[in-house]
Amino acid sequence: MEDREWMYSGWSRRSMSTEWLEQTKLFLDRAFSLPNLVENGTINCPCMKCRNDYRHIREDVELHLAKWGFMENYTTWSAHARLGGPVQNRWMYQFERAGVRSARNKTPRYDENGPSNDSSCTIDFFQYQGRYTNTQGSRILKPDEYKAAALYILTNIPEMYDFFVKFQKEEWKSIRVEPNDKHRRDLRLNGWKIGRGKRNGPNFFDWFRNECMKTSGIDNCLSELSYGFLRKVTSYGIYDINGYRFRSEKYENKRSGNASINSGVCVSCTDDEDNVTEYYGVIEDIIKIKWEGSMQLELVLFDCRWFNPTTGVRRSPNLGLVEIKRTSRLQTNEPFVLASQVTQVYYLSYACKTRSDLIYWQVVYHVPPRGYV
Numbered sequence: 001m002e003d004r005e006w007m008y009s010g011w012s013r014r015s016m017s018t019e020w021l022e023q024t025k026l027f028l029d030r031a032f033s034l035p036n037l038v039e040n041g042t043i044n045c046p047c048m049k050c051r052n053d054y055r056h057i058r059e060d061v062e063l064h065l066a067k068w069g070f071m072e073n074y075t076t077w078s079a080h081a082r083l084g085g086p087v088q089n090r091w092m093y094q095f096e097r098a099g100v101r102s103a104r105n106k107t108p109r110y111d112e113n114g115p116s117n118d119s120s121c122t123i124d125f126f127q128y129q130g131r132y133t134n135t136q137g138s139r140i141l142k143p144d145e146y147k148a149a150a151l152y153i154l155t156n157i158p159e160m161y162d163f164f165v166k167f168q169k170e171e172w173k174s175i176r177v178e179p180n181d182k183h184r185r186d187l188r189l190n191g192w193k194i195g196r197g198k199r200n201g202p203n204f205f206d207w208f209r210n211e212c213m214k215t216s217g218i219d220n221c222l223s224e225l226s227y228g229f230l231r232k233v234t235s236y237g238i239y240d241i242n243g244y245r246f247r248s249e250k251y252e253n254k255r256s257g258n259a260s261i262n263s264g265v266c267v268s269c270t271d272d273e274d275n276v277t278e279y280y281g282v283i284e285d286i287i288k289i290k291w292e293g294s295m296q297l298e299l300v301l302f303d304c305r306w307f308n309p310t311t312g313v314r315r316s317p318n319l320g321l322v323e324i325k326r327t328s329r330l331q332t333n334e335p336f337v338l339a340s341q342v343t344q345v346y347y348l349s350y351a352c353k354t355r356s357d358l359i360y361w362q363v364v365y366h367v368p369p370r371g372y373v
């Protein structure tokens, strides 16, 4: 992440540092040498104005970057997850997957204490896991939950990128309208819709399974994923990852007298316009998903409820204070998040129980990692 600092530190509307000029040149040299980025001599322009939405030839991209600078959050963005539809069609993402090292495609640490994924699956995504304990039984995911979890997982696997591009090319039938995040999500979950709500195209899951069957040479791990995971998932009380100990609210409620509350989470997300929003939530359940097949793939997700990021969050930047309204809810069908994409927070109520401006609000505290592995 730090290696992109130069994009901002060396540029202002009036001047650019020598380092900025050199780095930008290298950056563009690499970008224009990658065949899957370049189309008719153009790439998606990452300047403030174009925000990857428009393609330009090199001279124009150079001019744009010098004039307007790189779009904001280019550095933070690469280190954060996007809630639902994380990284598709993002120029930076294509850039990273083409072999440029960054915070995101760094080889993750393999946790020997974690669940055994010692199969031949070479996808990084499945190597980076924590340790779960305190089984809380199992449950069956409802159809909507199942699809939401399945899409969330697939969109977070970098190796899936090309399939999403191909799917969209084949299944998005409108010539005039370019799909936005919402269209894209609907297309993936439900397939192309013709008039009066009738569907006449496959959803992504069916399309992808078919693609794996008819194409040779697709990674075995991806093929196994294409069959979908088991609807029955296991709940756990505790999950240790990235130095944090997370607990589900369900588990904490059963045990009174916990020394601390470990069910609060924060995740930073980027929307269509590259605005970053912080979502605050509570882990209701920690679930482990399993795929059938020889690789025995499994993955832990947090099943969360989220506070409303606009009406349920109050910020006082001068005090460095963030508060959440504990009764607010984000109406979403995307409750799931990967444990590796969140940081831990806890929510503290005000001692005063009579003032209406305080009674429903809680102060957010960010918890530093404590070395749980």
Ligand SMILES: [Zn+2]
Pocket (backbone or CB within 6 Å): 045, 046, 047, 048, 049, 050, 051, 056, 060, 061, 064, 065
């Ligand atoms: Zn531009």
